[in-house]
Amino acid sequence: MHLPDYKEARTRDHREYNRIDFDFDPSLKDKYTGKSFHIKTYGCQMNEHDSEVIEAILVFLGFQKEEDYTKADLVLLNTCSIRENAHNKAFGMLGRLKHLKNENKNLIIGLCGCMAQESSVVEAIIRDYPFVNFVVGTHNMNELPTVIDKAIETNSQQIEVYSREGDLYEGLPVVRANSYKAYVNIIYGCDKFCTYCIVPYTRGRERSRKKEDILKEIDELIKDGYKEVTLLGQNVNAYGKDLYENYSLGDLLEEIALKNIPRIRFMTSHPWDFNDHMIEVIAKYPNIMPSVHLPVQSGSSRILKLMGRRYTRESYLELFHKIKDTVPGVCISTDIIVGFPGETEEDFQETMSLVKECKYDNAFTFIFSTREGTPACKLEDNTSQQEKEDRLYRLNEVVNEYFLENNKKLEGQVLRVMVEGVSEKKDMYYGYSETNKLINFTSPRELEPGEIVEVEIESAKTWSLDGRVR
Ligand code: SAH
Ligand code: SF4
Ligand code: F3S
Numbered sequence: 001m002h003l004p005d006y007k008e009a010r011t012r013d014h015r016e017y018n019r020i021d022f023d024f025d026p027s028l029k030d031k032y033t034g035k036s037f038h039i040k041t042y043g044c045q046m047n048e049h050d051s052e053v054i055e056a057i058l059v060f061l062g063f064q065k066e067e068d069y070t071k072a073d074l075v076l077l078n079t080c081s082i083r084e085n086a087h088n089k090a091f092g093m094l095g096r097l098k099h100l101k102n103e104n105k106n107l108i109i110g111l112c113g114c115m116a117q118e119s120s121v122v123e124a125i126i127r128d129y130p131f132v133n134f135v136v137g138t139h140n141m142n143e144l145p146t147v148i149d150k151a152i153e154t155n156s157q158q159i160e161v162y163s164r165e166g167d168l169y170e171g172l173p174v175v176r177a178n179s180y181k182a183y184v185n186i187i188y189g190c191d192k193f194c195t196y197c198i199v200p201y202t203r204g205r206e207r208s209r210k211k212e213d214i215l216k217e218i219d220e221l222i223k224d225g226y227k228e229v230t231l232l233g234q235n236v237n238a239y240g241k242d243l244y245e246n247y248s249l250g251d252l253l254e255e256i257a258l259k260n261i262p263r264i265r266f267m268t269s270h271p272w273d274f275n276d277h278m279i280e281v282i283a284k285y286p287n288i289m290p291s292v293h294l295p296v297q298s299g300s301s302r303i304l305k306l307m308g309r310r311y312t313r314e315s316y317l318e319l320f321h322k323i324k325d326t327v328p329g330v331c332i333s334t335d336i337i338v339g340f341p342g343e344t345e346e347d348f349q350e351t352m353s354l355v356k357e358c359k360y361d362n363a364f365t366f367i368f369s370t371r372e373g374t375p376a377c378k379l380e381d382n383t384s385q386q387e388k389e390d391r392l393y394r395l396n397e398v399v400n401e402y403f404l405e406n407n408k409k410l411e412g413q414v415l416r417v418m419v420e421g422v423s424e425k426k427d428m429y430y431g432y433s434e435t436n437k438l439i440n441f442t443s444p445r446e447l448e449p450g451e452i453v454e455v456e457i458e459s460a461k462t463w464s465l466d467g468r469v470r
Contacts, residue, residue: 001159004117004137006373008163009201012191017207018167024060028145032152033062038072042089043080045232045267046203047113049174049183050141051078054112056173057144070100074108074148079115081198083369090115094129101131108152112136112144114202116161120372130157137161138203142169165189165204170213180227180450181263181418186214186252187233192270194297195308195375196340196368199234206235208243211252218256227450228263228418229256236266237273250277257285262452263418263434264288268295271319272310283327290327291436294320295335299354300347303340306379313354320358331406331435333362338395339388340368341379348391355398361406361435363399367392400462407437407460414470415439417455419447428466431455443469 037058041051054076055065066072075097080086090111101107109132115121116137125132134151136144139162151158168188176182189204190197218229231252233239239249249266256264264287271294282288298304301312311319323330336351355363367388370377417431417439428440429447433455441455447469455467 002137002161003122003159004119004161005163006119006201009117009204011164012205017165019210019213020167020169022142022169022171022173024173025145028061028149030060030062031149035063035073036066036071037063037074037076038066038069039076039078040069040093041078042086043078043082043114045183045230046185046234047078047080048177049185049232050113050138052174052176052183053141053172054078054144055175057141058148059175060173061145061148073106074110075100076110076112079111079113081114081118081121081202081371083366083371085369087115087121094132098129098131108133108148110134110136110148110151112138112141114138114198117163117202118198118372122159122161126157126159132157134158135161139163139165142172165207168207168209170209178449179225182221182226182229183232184214184217184221184229185209185233186231186236186249186266187239190234191238192235192272192310193308193375195306195379196337196371198371198374201373203234206238206242208238208240210243211240211247211255214252215255218259218261222259222261225450227261227452228265229261231256231264231266234268235270235273237269237275237278241273248275248277249273250275250281253278253288254281254285257281257288262287265291265436267293269293270295271316274319274323276322279323279326282323282330289434289436290330291333291434292323292327292330293333293335294323296354296358297335297337298340298343298347299351300343301350303343303347306342307337307340307376313350317354317357329435331361331437332358333364333436334358334360335364335366336395336399337366337368338391339383341376341381341383343368343383343391348395352395352398355395355402359402359406360399361437362403365392365395365399404460404462407462407465410437410457410465411460412457414454414456415465415467416452417441417467419449419451419453421449433465438464439467440464441467441469445469 079090187208189206190200191206240247415433419431423430457467
């Protein structure tokens with residue numbers, strides 16, 4: 001049994017880590033043939049991609065995918081810690097699984113992902129959720145096959161969570177959710193320690209994958225017919241800093257852009273590490289999508305300082321405008337937190353005025369959520385929940401206005417759209433533009449997912465656009 005510990009998780013040193021080729025224990029292959037699994041994924045794209053790896057591990061063990069969790073033999077929750085409601089969702093699901101287990105004693109229940117790294121969560125599971133068969137942390141996903149096997153063989157709760165990042169595994173198996181677009185991790189972890197955020201504790205130190213390993217993965221994706229790659233990291237702009245003297249995200253993007261792949265995306269960008277070379281490369285290559293997610297969090301320099309964001313309102317705006325002015329047609333999206341401890345109405349008004357200046361194409365807006373163990377926990381917070389909700393409401397009204405205003409400008413234009421599939425109402429196709437806008441459209445001919453088509457935009461809505469293939 002290994003239990004997580006925040007003090008250790010917070011440590012940053014430059015000890016060496018090894019790059020190891022992942023290998024399965026051959027004795028486990030197909031051991032559980034006939035059994036089924038269901039994975040519930042919460043949180044960010046990183047977790048979605050981890051679930052693709054977990055799926056491949058379970059398939060190796062012989063499990064078969066089951067869409068209905070109530071019918072599965074094994075249910076695994078790949079969890080997220082970012083805000084309290086992510087926690088609540090996972091615990092709510094554990095409650096439902098408890099009932100299922102009362103009816104089916106053989107049900108295997110597991111928990112992995114960021115919540116597994118929190119000691120209070122693991123303590124709660126040991127104390128109050130004895131029916132959970134295993135917990136595996138984010139740093140030792142490679143041990144998942146053996147932990148599952150041990151939990152089943154010994155019929156005892158297995159808790160295997162390491163607080164520190166270990167070796168970096170390459171060649172992890174993956175069952176990709178799509179056959180035309182793929183996630184590719186380029187950097188793990190985060191060293192920024194924004195004072196509100198739990199990620200540096202749950203995902204460890206920043207570790208870049210070697211460029212050769214990334215380029216090889218992308219070459220294979222291209223060979224398999226993939227049309228789009230999204231480079232993933234909690235802070236992709238820090239790519240390379242821990243590995244190379246002189247090779248950063250701009251250089252990596254350029255090497256990938258020179259390959260024969262129609263669409264390259266990357267997320268998330270932290271303003272701190274965004275340099276001019278990256279902006280020039282994004283502007284130069286038509287297959288690097290002109291879409292940048294640039295979280296601002298707050299428009300008040302005072303609050304940004306308390307958040308530990310390492311930039312001011314002014315330096316953020318300077319970067320924002322540099323990207324807008326350099327990358328033709330770029331769309332910029334953001335994340336904003338309201339109700340950070342000590343945020344006054346004046347601070348909030350600075351966020352409102354920044355939003356009015358930036359006119360974002362998309363924005364994810366949140367009320368500050370206290371994360372146990374983070375420095376912001378200790379800050380005095382005098383703002384009522386009702387006031388925070390009111391700020392969120394006022395902010396959303398303004399950001400939504402700009403989504404619509406920006407979309408309206410696209411009416412009559414022809415956009416290149418990658419087909420995703422048929423919409424729920426089944427009467428239209430849907431897909432994403434180069435700037436990552438959701439487009440619903442009709443077509444005179446049948447289309448395949450992954451195809452890139454030219455769509456004439458007929459009408460704009462707040463969160464999507466309607467059009468037709470010309
Ligand atoms: N690495 C990314 C963000 C990852 S988390 C970045 O720095 O840009 C995604 C978003 O969740 C953050 O941008 C932030 O807006 C929000 N978030 C993180 N911690 C939060 C908290 N404690 N309360 C509310 N929102 C939070
Ligand atoms: Fe969290 Fe900040 Fe790291 Fe983003 S950069 S993951 S907000 S600590
Ligand atoms: Fe959530 Fe962990 Fe991602 S906290 S947002 S799943 S890195």
